Amino acid sequence: ALRPLPLGAATITAGFWRDRQDVNRKATIPAAGERLEEAGTLRNLRRAAGREPAADGFTGRLFADSDVYKWLEAVAWEQSCEPSEDLAERQAATSALVAAAQEPDGYLNTYVRLASPGGRFTDLEKGHELYCAGHLLQAAVAQYRATGDGTLLTVATRFADLLAAHFGPGRVEGVDGHPLIEMALVELYRATGTQSYLELAQYFVEARGHGLLVPPGHHGPAYFQDHLPVREVRILAGHAVRALYLASGATDVAVETGDTELLDALRSTWQTMTESQTYLTGGAGSRWYGEAFGDPFELPPDTAYCETCAAIASVQWSWRLLLATGDTKYADQVERTLYNAVVSGVSLTGGEFFYVNTLKVRDGAYADDQRSAVAGRQPWYGTACCPPNVMRTLASLDQLVATSDQDGLQLHLYAPATVSADLHGEPVGLTVTTRYPWHGKVSIIVTESPGSPWTLSLRLPAWAEGCTVTVNGSEEPIGQVGRSLPLHRRWQQGDEVILELPVRARRTLPDDRVDSVRGCVAIERGPLVYCFEQLDQPEAVVLDRTAVVAGELVESDQPGLLGGVTTVAVPGRLPDGSATTLTAIPYYAWANRSVGPMTVWIDAR
């Protein structure tokens, strides 16, 4: 098993992700503070804390507290990257407000406090109380780890103690309709060592699928992730975010309790999801209705839901399975999902968000819902789960760059970075230089090394057929890609490893069972999925009636376009048979100029 590096041990120093992190820090997070105020979300806390009249009631959706917690988590992680007075002030003030809103016995939920007094734990199906609690716990652990500030941790442990005393075998039997608490409790257990948190997480995982929840409306038990015991699930169904948060929590429980049967079940389910229930972008959740997974191979690009939160949850799950197994296929999926389905969820300026990450918009499309991509990115949402989820993900991205195990270090995400770690008590350091994902050369220089041999492992992505690796200029044998390449030797300061990834535009064919894209291709380049946006095409092109044909894919670096992208020109054919040239841009960057027809998959017959 792999271990995360200590916080701060890996730092992304430049490039694609650092640019996004800078925008997140400077624009997105501060603006979100204002949105949380405008939406009444912070006011709910002030009313619950008695700083404003509680009788004025609650504003927003009943899970609104969670938006504050996710934002606080982002604020915390940002400070592990770089301290900031502004962030520290926001953290202190808001954490104090959260603490003040906590009830004397440790319970905390402003909706129940203000709008449903006496309603504690009476609507586990829809109430989201444990979901909100889970985000509180995660924010508290982040704050404690990132800044040493224990304000939220105290709030979190008091609430977790109440939950542990309330729920469980011989106490109240119940689970929350929206999973999340499971992984949050394991994280709190890791931060505090309190065994009852792990036991409660284990209970919540095992108690599902036994009918404790009573579906209140049209949706069946899968929507609430209560249709099967977790260890019997092999194909995900129901609400995608719920399914993936639960899978992440169950993975945590399996790892902490050494439950290999549960871990094997989860790995099998992940495999099925990745092969048949995940879009090329890494997006998960085919259905608007119930925000749900579709049946295997039900992956329509136009009606894809692909909620930003589901992509983030998928990254969390894949990351946990990577740590548990060391298998690079999980890291490949983390990378694919981050570069496409996650970062598509926020605009280049950082001020607007997608809730739904569709893979296709037609001519004449109509938006009858704020979440529709056709409505364009929005500054905030009535259900505002996605924006702060993107914020905490970007703010904590450094943590996904590398891991360690007893033999050495593993690099997972290729970005300009510094990595330092401790191998059996001795320091090791790396500097990574690259223009990835735009160009394939990754240089890794050893800046510090123990005298004894250790292993530097490089992920060779499954798409990277033909990559090469040199160590101090001599080529290493590669063999298969889609695996980890372990370089074991007595490393010296100044040693240089160069990984050359074949970052070139390529055509990707779909599985024939995905009927909605049969006969189509997509363009990919390195980890990036591309798309055709109407405004880049010649005037005569109607995307739904245009095909791509064989011929060279011509790449152009466009430093002035969309923050700097490489575009791909693709030979095409109009309905009348005449030739044309289509232009593809990275999918994540679409809808930053205007919103119109767009497609990832295009006819290739």
Add this chain to the structure above:
Amino acid sequence: ALRPLPLGAATITAGFWRDRQDVNRKATIPAAGERLEEAGTLRNLRRAAGREPAADGFTGRLFADSDVYKWLEAVAWEQSCEPSEDLAERQAATSALVAAAQEPDGYLNTYVRLASPGGRFTDLEKGHELYCAGHLLQAAVAQYRATGDGTLLTVATRFADLLAAHFGPGRVEGVDGHPLIEMALVELYRATGTQSYLELAQYFVEARGHGLLVPPGHHGPAYFQDHLPVREVRILAGHAVRALYLASGATDVAVETGDTELLDALRSTWQTMTESQTYLTGGAGSRWYGEAFGDPFELPPDTAYCETCAAIASVQWSWRLLLATGDTKYADQVERTLYNAVVSGVSLTGGEFFYVNTLKVRDGAYADDQRSAVAGRQPWYGTACCPPNVMRTLASLDQLVATSDQDGLQLHLYAPATVSADLHGEPVGLTVTTRYPWHGKVSIIVTESPGSPWTLSLRLPAWAEGCTVTVNGSEEPIGQVGRSLPLHRRWQQGDEVILELPVRARRTLPDDRVDSVRGCVAIERGPLVYCFEQLDQPEAVVLDRTAVVAGELVESDQPGLLGGVTTVAVPGRLPDGSATTLTAIPYYAWANRSVGPMTVWIDAR
């Protein structure tokens, strides 16, 4: 413009539709009486009528009253086909109950009476009060026309008078979130001659699209059909049943008020819907989410919603446009929709229903909703709009067989039937003999005719390329199909017209813009759409991985299968390239033996 024949003037005497009508009469309608009792729907009326304690409250969805009204409408139409003591008793008892539940001022809604006293017209967005009223009005008109019983008509006019006094310019401005009242008011106007009902219908049509409704949740104004003034709509959006009931009512208003601008707008919208927003089955509504129309060419077969009620509403609208214009394309669409999207909604035994009429079920499909086809047909639904809608449609089907105008008679649906009418005061009679839709020969014998010449018009369906017509053995020139063939002469008793329709299995290609079926074909035969159901295929066949290839389509009459159908054997190819033979059955008959993988469209590359 065409006129409906008087009730009872056309009677389907045998064959496909008569079989379905017999099941409807003998099994479906009586069983539905029991379902309405079990579901508490009739009990709501007893409580509202003071026959049981009102304090015991309301059961079911807030629009449950409408289920009773639609069922009463079916009971009424059935009596126009054949009087029945049992039906008459059901009609009398239930109508008396409805009358007793009416409030002194004419208002009637058991949900408001029992569960929301004082809540009259306070939730026009979601309350469905005028929707329920509309179904009451329709039942009342049916009952009065079919049986002469004015019990419900009295209830209906008292309620309609209250509505006319309450709503309108200078009174309360408002429209219902669920259209229906518009066409019901025009029908009541036609039955009673009361001008204010037409005026109110016109108001309700014109008042939409001006923001009178405030969308209360995720759905935008299109869900409530309030996004645009009706005469500005060119592409349908939002909830399909609401859109189609409104379009039907607006057509009624346009016809009654001579509003050709409105009628032209509706015809244009119908054309767009039929060409780009309607499934091959005639089903309407691509999206589960919001039960809504998709964007043009968004017609995924697997996630198709195609609510049975939407298909029925589509028939109602097409029928109205047929009457208004005489254009047979509307009758073609009536036929396609009835044979496929409507009658698929009820099992062959008449006891179970589909709410959603999908065009594809995958391997490993999972149902997390009672409405999912994967759950199989259901004896009733929590929202039970579809079953009684099928009942009233089958019970009134005789009315769609033929129409008249000043020149003569028009035949629209080909079925064994007798048709009598009055042309300028003189009787005319026809007897139709056919085994359609299984075989293409339709014999029409003139049984009675005036001495002067008149026109018998036959619909030549658009798919019927190569059809022939003979009159007393001599062939008539046909010209184009997809139009009405007028046969003008001095008809004599005993004259025989024989229409030979080319009822042969054929391959249908999709529009290239429907990406989800690109590269596929469907099998059709006459007006019937076919499908491949797993249990009819050789064991090695996985439908999603099997293609059909060129070769003969072999038809077999199977009198013992599914109530008697013609199956079609289609040459196919397995993924390993080996040959196989697939078997197609009529789509409407699927899921009558078991529920498993099924597809209408199949790979043909």
